Amino acid sequence: MTATAQYFSGTYAQARARFLDAAKTAGATVAHNLHPLKGPDGGEIATDVARVGPANARNILGIGSGTHGVEGFCGSGISTALLASGFAGKLPADTALIFIHAINPWGFAWGRRVNEDNVDLNRNFLDHDKAHPENPGYDAIYDAVNPKELSEEALADGRAKMKAYAEAHGPAALQHALTAGQYIYPEGVQFGGQKPVWSNTTLRDIIRREMGAAERIVYIDIHSGLGARGHGEVISTAPETNDAFKRMHGWWGDIVHSTRAQGSVSSDVPGSITEAFAQELTGREVTPCGLEFGTIAMNAVAAALVADNWLHRNGGFDNARAPAIKRQIRDAFYVDEDDWKEDVTRQTRQMATRALEDF
Known part of the structure; x- marks a missing residue:
């Protein structure tokens, strides 16, 4: 050390x-x-x-x-x-x-x-x-970053949706959708x-x-x-x-x-x-x-943030996957x-x- x-x-x-x-x-x-x-x-x-x-x-x-x-x-x-x-x-x-x-x-x-x-x-x-800022890009990829399951299939589907969004709107638009914040979904990332x-x-x-x-x-x-x-x-x-x-x-x-x-x-x-x-x-x-x-x-x-939020919605420290996440x-x-x-x-x-x- x-x-x-x-x-x-x-x-x-x-x-x-x-x-x-x-x-x-x-x-x-x-x-x-x-x-x-x-x-x-x-x-x-x-x-x-x-x-x-x-x-x-x-x-x-x-x-x-x-x-x-x-x-x-x-x-x-x-x-x-x-x-x-x-x-x-x-x-x-x-x-x-x-x-x-x-x-x-x-x-x-x-x-x-x-x-x-x-x-x-x-x-x-x-x-x-005042009215909170809107983030329509987040709405479009909500399911991708807040999956119901943390299976490899669900994560792969999320990655595909984000890739499609980036191809349609550009990488900068995807980054903004992911990181600019949202004020609608209290349980979401x-x-x-x-x-x-x-x-x-x-x-x-x-x-x-x-x-x-x-x-x-x-x-x-x-x-x-x-x-x-x-x-x-x-x-x-x-x-x-x-x-x-x-x-x-x-x-x-x-x-x-x-x-x-x-x-x-x-x-x-x-x-x-x-x-x-x-x-x-x-x-x-x-x-x-x-x-x-x-x-x-x-x-x-990004994968770590998705996993941590999934854990928060699925038992937190009581979930068997908590130590790994x-x-x-x-x-x-x-x-x-x-x-x-x-x-x-x-x-x-x-x-x-x-x-x-x-x-």
Whole structure:
């Protein structure tokens, strides 16, 4: 095991303990936002916040993990490694570093990408008082991504339907149909919810409490599952003409992509978590983004999501296929290999260092 790999964990409980221990060693101020539900072991789950730097800091760099629960294995390991390595002790004057650990703690603890309501949190940050976005492409492939059976025959039939859709409408249309979210089928994959969920309102409270006094805020939300193995891409929901996008491109170069332009591994999705920062911090210079690290082939990631949602609708942990499917979904979003852990941590450290240099 390498020096960095030791900070990555195999369970939520272990990840939380290691993160909190690293935060204590780094001298961070820690706040716990307890979730009303428990983990599969009956233990407490929470969104924990570790802050290093003055409470009234003018500049803030925030790093978040676990928006998509099971992706927390990646983000938690990176955050813990940065804290344990002394990264937080090298901050510019009038600057604070804030780690938001397990934004979706239920999904992290239970090994799901979604939350306790089957909601994809990264589709939930929109105005639910307005009409929700439509996704007719999802309607067309609903049976393909939400099969009644998880047999090889049913999965092959689903793949054929998606292939036919791509041939008729193009690969980009298929990706959008699969990933842009939907607000009609609560039991289906990519459900964005009908109202703000616990993790949404909790994060907004954290933003106001921890970042409300700052003038410049950079936020990096760590994700995994899209792109080439170990390669990091910065994803912005802002157009390329936006000042925030220009700042990011100036710091990090061509790894920065807008979901509103061609070339991103992500579709332009509604309700992204990064939107919450501009909404809650009006009048400040806010630069929010996602940082996506590749894991395995996209078709394997998609198959894991389909299997996990099928399991959710068919007994969950009580189903005999649960252990295999839980392993499948974790492996889709977390590469348990030392070189991958080193790569994703190194890239995040380099990005954070470059952003801090501009404060």
